[in-house]
Amino acid sequence: MKEKKEEIFGQDIRVKNANLWYGDFHALKGVSMEIPARAVTAFIGPSGCGKSTFLKCFNRMNDLVSGCKITGEFRIGETDIYDKTTDINALRKSVGMVFQKPNPFPMSVYDNIAYGPRTFGIRKRAELDEIVESSLRASATWEELKDRLHDSATGLSGGQQQRLCIARALAVQPKIILMDEPTSALDPISTGKIEELCEELKKDTTIVVVTHNMQQATRISDKTGFFLLGELVEYGDTEEIFSSPKDERTERYITGRFG
Amino acid sequence: MTKVKEKIGRAVFAVSAGICILAVVAIFVFLLAKSAPAFAKIGVFNFVFGDTWLPSSSDSYNAPLSGEYGVFTMIVGTLATTVGALAFGGVLGYFTAVFLVFFCPNGLKKVLSSAIGVLAGIPSVVYGFFGVQFLLPILALFAPNNGAGLLATSLVLGLMILPTVVSLSKTSLESVPRAYYEGAVAMGATHTQAVFKTVVPAARSGIVASLVLGVGRALGETMAVVMIAGNSATYPSGLFGSFRVLTANIVLEMGYAGEVQEGALVATGVVLLVFVLLVNILFSLLSARAVKRAVKKTKNKKSRPRVGMRIRDFFGNLAYRMKSSSIGKGTAIFSGTFTALTLVCIVGFVLIKGLPHVTPHFLFGKFVFGSENITIFTSIVTTLMAIALSLAVAVPLGVMTAIFLHEYTAKENLFVRIVRGAIDILGGVPSIVYGLFGLITFVRLFGGTSSILAGGLTVSVMLLPTIVRSTEESLRAVSDSLREGSYALGAGKLRTVFKIVLPSALGGILSAIVLAMGRVVSESAPFLYTAGSVIWAMPTSYADNGATLAVAMYRLAGEGWHTNEAYATAVVLVGIVLILNLLAGFVAKKLQKKWNGEKR
Numbered sequence: 001m002k003e004k005k006e007e008i009f010g011q012d013i014r015v016k017n018a019n020l021w022y023g024d025f026h027a028l029k030g031v032s033m034e035i036p037a038r039a040v041t042a043f044i045g046p047s048g049c050g051k052s053t054f055l056k057c058f059n060r061m062n063d064l065v066s067g068c069k070i071t072g073e074f075r076i077g078e079t080d081i082y083d084k085t086t087d088i089n090a091l092r093k094s095v096g097m098v099f100q101k102p103n104p105f106p107m108s109v110y111d112n113i114a115y116g117p118r119t120f121g122i123r124k125r126a127e128l129d130e131i132v133e134s135s136l137r138a139s140a141t142w143e144e145l146k147d148r149l150h151d152s153a154t155g156l157s158g159g160q161q162q163r164l165c166i167a168r169a170l171a172v173q174p175k176i177i178l179m180d181e182p183t184s185a186l187d188p189i190s191t192g193k194i195e196e197l198c199e200e201l202k203k204d205t206t207i208v209v210v211t212h213n214m215q216q217a218t219r220i221s222d223k224t225g226f227f228l229l230g231e232l233v234e235y236g237d238t239e240e241i242f243s244s245p246k247d248e249r250t251e252r253y254i255t256g257r258f259g
Numbered sequence: 260m261t262k263v264k265e266k267i268g269r270a271v272f273a274v275s276a277g278i279c280i281l282a283v284v285a286i287f288v289f290l291l292a293k294s295a296p297a298f299a300k301i302g303v304f305n306f307v308f309g310d311t312w313l314p315s316s317s318d319s320y321n322a323p324l325s326g327e328y329g330v331f332t333m334i335v336g337t338l339a340t341t342v343g344a345l346a347f348g349g350v351l352g353y354f355t356a357v358f359l360v361f362f363c364p365n366g367l368k369k370v371l372s373s374a375i376g377v378l379a380g381i382p383s384v385v386y387g388f389f390g391v392q393f394l395l396p397i398l399a400l401f402a403p404n405n406g407a408g409l410l411a412t413s414l415v416l417g418l419m420i421l422p423t424v425v426s427l428s429k430t431s432l433e434s435v436p437r438a439y440y441e442g443a444v445a446m447g448a449t450h451t452q453a454v455f456k457t458v459v460p461a462a463r464s465g466i467v468a469s470l471v472l473g474v475g476r477a478l479g480e481t482m483a484v485v486m487i488a489g490n491s492a493t494y495p496s497g498l499f500g501s502f503r504v505l506t507a508n509i510v511l512e513m514g515y516a517g518e519v520q521e522g523a524l525v526a527t528g529v530v531l532l533v534f535v536l537l538v539n540i541l542f543s544l545l546s547a548r549a550v551k552r553a554v555k556k557t558k559n560k561k562s563r564p565r566v567g568m569r570i571r572d573f574f575g576n577l578a579y580r581m582k583s584s585s586i587g588k589g590t591a592i593f594s595g596t597f598t599a600l601t602l603v604c605i606v607g608f609v610l611i612k613g614l615p616h617v618t619p620h621f622l623f624g625k626f627v628f629g630s631e632n633i634t635i636f637t638s639i640v641t642t643l644m645a646i647a648l649s650l651a652v653a654v655p656l657g658v659m660t661a662i663f664l665h666e667y668t669a670k671e672n673l674f675v676r677i678v679r680g681a682i683d684i685l686g687g688v689p690s691i692v693y694g695l696f697g698l699i700t701f702v703r704l705f706g707g708t709s710s711i712l713a714g715g716l717t718v719s720v721m722l723l724p725t726i727v728r729s730t731e732e733s734l735r736a737v738s739d740s741l742r743e744g745s746y747a748l749g750a751g752k753l754r755t756v757f758k759i760v761l762p763s764a765l766g767g768i769l770s771a772i773v774l775a776m777g778r779v780v781s782e783s784a785p786f787l788y789t790a791g792s793v794i795w796a797m798p799t800s801y802a803d804n805g806a807t808l809a810v811a812m813y814r815l816a817g818e819g820w821h822t823n824e825a826y827a828t829a830v831v832l833v834g835i836v837l838i839l840n841l842l843a844g845f846v847a848k849k850l851q852k853k854w855n856g857e858k859r
Binding site: 061064089096099103115116119120165168 | 261669738740741744746747748749750754758763
């Protein structure tokens with residue numbers, strides 16, 4: 001087990017012919033995709049098209065759903081993440097996740113961020129202090145929260161909570177961060193802050209973001225994939241997808257004719 | 260390393276759940292094993308339908324019987340008083356619930372709701388004593404037999420099932436979508452019409468389920484009935500004849516029963532258990548249907564008329580049949596007021612009569628054997644010992660079982676269904692049956708004499724279902740997004756459960772524990788023959804026997820010449836219940852606040 005933990009090095013994600021069923025429902029149909037490292041990749045598509053489901057394959061959160069069956073090949077770097085010997089907890093350490101609705105734990109700001117490092121055995125106060133500060137700085141929240149480290153995290157505003165959740169994900173130094181509609185519950189100003197953050201974070205992390213908001217995709221992403229009814233309809237450079245989509249369905253979606 | 264830990268954790272939780280199954284199996288095996296020879300000797304038909312109960316303590320299994328063992332009079336007595344209790348407490352409870360939800364000023368609603376919670380916590384012996392001291396003298400003014408009998412029992416039992424009926428009916432009334440009410444009002448219905456013709460019918464299944472659960476309570480109630488029914492083994496004749504119920508039979512004779520007699524008393528427990536289980540099955544069918552109906556209603560307006568509808572119609576449309584909703588409104592207001600006054604009356608009566616006798620000496624003085632100067636210090640110590648033991652057993656087991664059920668089982672597999680079934684059965688078993696079970700298992704196991712150890716263990720089994728259910732409810736209230744957040748950070752199941760889920764659920768779990776303490780304090784039937792009823796000797800270890808406060812009160816009230824001390828003990832009991840109720844609410848609120856943050 002031990003050596004496996006250190007194996008998840010790479011950052012580029014390669015998926016071949018992924019299929020996923022929830023019980024009888026075929027939610028992902030033969031999706032293949034290569035997601036480049038140190039870039040922002042956006043998944044767009046109408047509700048229920050499978051984009052969030054696909055995202056959750058990368059940190060195996062779908063394992064928690066009963067009746068969920070997955071086939072196909074998922075690799076991060078060289079590691080096959082659905083291999084039997086893969087340590088799920090180590091995988092989730094390398095692949096962080098930010099959820100649609102901010103979900104700070106009902107404890108202090110400090111303890112929220114220290115939760116991940118503590119999970120992996122870091123106990124020294126000084127070390128934790130440093131991680132908390134650097135994570136908050138990285139999520140552009142340090143100045144706002146440095147005096148409120150020991151206040152309850154649930155008392156923060158929605159935008160602060162979401163950035164705290166990003167800081168919490170950063171605290172275990174993930175190689176990849178998955179964001180599942182991270183701004184859909186936030187106001188425009190908070191949304192702007194988080195988008196700026198994505199720009200900053202992609203310098204050393206791979207970011208995959210699911211969004212309903214096409215403007216957001218054009219603002220922050222380098223690559224965009226359009227999903228419809230469980231299929232990846234089109235995938236390419238964001239500029240290209242939005243300026244000259246090859247598939248008619250993509251065009252109709254981005255011009256707002258359905259969805 | 261972590262994988263091994265996770266596996267061990269899972270195994271420990273599963274074992275706890277297994278123990279719940281084991282408890283149910285043990286109860287049935289022991290009761291059946293003990294009663295089978297008696298059923299065989301007496302004959303099942305003769306036992307159930309025979310109407311003469313003349314036991315002989317010298318009867319043994321290898322000689323012809325000289326006594327007669329038929330419990331039919333008691334079956335009739337039990338059913339009669341249950342119907343009486345339902346007619347009084349059920350109807351009163353239903354209208355009180357309607358009052359609380361729709362006609363009660365907001366400030367009063369909170370007070371009255373928590374007051375009804377207190378009513379639920381008041382020990383059975385205090386109800387019985389209230390019946391003897393308050394109700395019987397009033398009834399005796401115009402009735403024979405000192406007022407004892409079916410009427411008095413039904414009234415007291417009715418009061419005792421009231422909280423069950425009110426709280427469940429209230430929940431189902433509150434869960435009716437607001438849109439139903441608004442729809443009715445928007446069409447020109449008055450508030451009262453909307454309530455009785457739209458909301459109440461929509462909550463029918465839940466209300467009927469609450470009545471059925473009340474019936475379960477009434478069937479299994481022991482001590483209060485023993486104190487006011489008169490207890491002669493005859494059919495109840497009219498409203499004031501002395502009669503005996505099944506539970507009373509066990510309590511009255513278990514202390515000195517001979518061989519066959521004891522078997523017959525356990526068999527009485529089996530008959531009682533059968534009745535209660537039938538009622539509980541009915542309850543789960545009804546509540547399952549309530550859920551189904553609620554789902555169906557939104558999908559499909561057409562529903563077939565059913566036999567059960569007619570019963571539901573009766574209660575749902577009680578007001579409708581009175582031709583006018585305003586009578587319903589009046590009845591609801593009257594019922595609410597009556598319930599509130601009754602509560603004030605019980606608590607006030609006990610306080611006025613008992614408070615002057617609650618002296619420091621009475622509470623903490625040394626009891627000299629043979630002295631008339633009674634103190635209850637030994638009982639306080641016994642009660643504390645029993646609480647400590649039963650919680651030490653029931654809380655870890657119950658919480659771990661709940662964790663297993665809610666956190667470790669995504670799917671309802673066979674094992675999970677059996678565990679849930681076991682918990683439901685345990686929850687329905689009447690406390691006197693727990694007493695019987697404790698007597699033939701723990702007491703026999705520890706050398707045949709009653710001890711606080713045996714009593715505490717008996718009651719811990721009784722507490723299990725409550726703790727499992729309320730823990731599970733608290734776990735359910737923890738948002739899944741917190742679990743996901745923890746897993747997404749690479750935390751395992753154990754860490755997620757212990758660091759995120761349990762702390763968030765702590766308020767609910769702690770308040771359940773506090774209420775469980777109240778249960779230990781107020782129960783007397785399961786302690787009577789397992790922990791004993793000695794009040795003059797200070798227990799020095801768990802091997803000693805001792806009377807808990809409620810048992811002591813039963814003794815003092817029954818003997819007749821320590822009425823003042825009985826009143827004083829009642830004050831102590833009611834006081835403890837009150838404090839624990841307040842504490843439970845406080846704990847839940849306080850911890851909730853802490854975990855949800857100060858601002859919000």
